[in-house]
Amino acid sequence: MKKYFLISIIALCAVFFTKTATAQYETHWELQWNIAVPTGDFENWINETSVRGIEFGGNYHFETGVTLGGAVGYGAFFKKTGKITVDFNNTNTVTAIHFRDLYSYVFLAEGGYAYQSDFLITPYARIGIGAYYTEQVTQIGLVYWRDESWDFGMRPEIGALIEIPNSGIGFIVNAKYNSAFGYGNNLNNLNYFAFGVGVIFGF
Template sequence: MRKYIVTLLLSLMGFYASAQESDFILSYQMSLPLGNTSDYIGAFSGRGVGLEWKRHLLTTPVSYGFSVNWNILYEKVDERYHNPSEGIVADGRQYRYMNIVPILLHANYYFNKDGIINPYVGVGVGTYFINQRTSFGQWAFIDKNWHFGVAPEVGVVADVSSSFNMLFTIRYNQAFKAGNASDHSYLGFNVGFVF
C-alpha cells in the first residue's frame, strides 16, 4: 500500500512541475465522525494530512485534479465487544482505530478567481481504503476494505503572499458499503498551503 502512495505522490509532483496553471496543496486535516463511523469511533480527530494537485482551466473558473489523503480516527472505550456474525463476545478495554486513505478525482468551481478571497464548491469521486482495527490487549480484530465514495466540499482560497496561498475547506466524506463492511462517513476540516 505504501509503495502505491509513494508512486502517486511522485506522479503528483511531476504533474505540478510540468503544469503552468496548477496548484500543489499540502493540508492538515481534522475529522468529525458521522453515522456508522461515529457509532464505532465518536471522538474528533486531529490526525490527518493531505496532498492535492489542481489544474486550472484558463477560460472558465473551473479546476480539476486529484488528491491522496490520510486520516486516522482513534478512541479508547470500556464496553462489551459483540459481533454475532463471528460469534465473538468480549469484555475489556478496547482501542479502536480507523486509518482512512481517500484517493479522489476532483472538480471545483470558483466564484472570485482573481480576488484576494476566492470561495469555491467542488466534488471528489474515487476510492477509500479503510483499515479498521479493534484491539483487546494482545488480540485484535482487523477489517480492511476498499470503498467507492464521494466527497462534496466548500472552501476558500486566500491570497496571503506572492509565493503561496492558504486554503480552508469543509469536506463531507462518504464511503459507501463494500461487501460485508458498512458505509462510513466523516466531516473533514482542512487547512492547507497552496503553492
C-alpha cells in the first residue's frame, strides 16, 4: 500500500511539474533558509541543530549544464550546557554552566552541473571553495571570551531547483557539507551539514 502511495505521489509530481518547453537558463539568484547540524569535534562542543541560517547566492547556467556562481551565508549555533566541572592549565578547576555560541560566515565561489530536462525540477551538484569567518563565544559564569578566525573551506552540495511555470521564480532545496580547514580555537575542525530551502528568481 505504502509503495503504491509513493508511486502515485511521484507520478503526480511528474505530471504537475512537466514542462512544455526546455528552459533556457541564464543567471538565477537564490535566497535560502538553512537548518544546520554540527558534526565531528564541533558536535562535541555544540550538539544542537541550528535553525538560524541564511544564504544568498547566484549562479550562471551554461547551455552545457555547467554552472558557475557564488554564495554568502550566515549560520548561528547555540548551546547551553548543564553545570560541568573542567580542569585546565594543570591546577585550575571551574564548575559552571557553559554558554557556547558560534557564528559561521561563508563566502564561496561555486562551480557545478545542473541536469536540465523536460521537467520543472532541475537537480544539480556543486562544489564551493572559499573563506569561512568564524566567531566563537564561550561564556562560563559571567566570564566570557571571544575568538575569531578566517579559514579556507570547501562545501560540496546537491540539490534541486523547482521552477514555477511562467513566473520567473521558483524554489530550491539542497543539502551541503561545510568544512573550514585548519579551524582552531579548541576545536579540531569546523564541519557541519546544512539543509537549505529557499526561493530562486531571475530566470
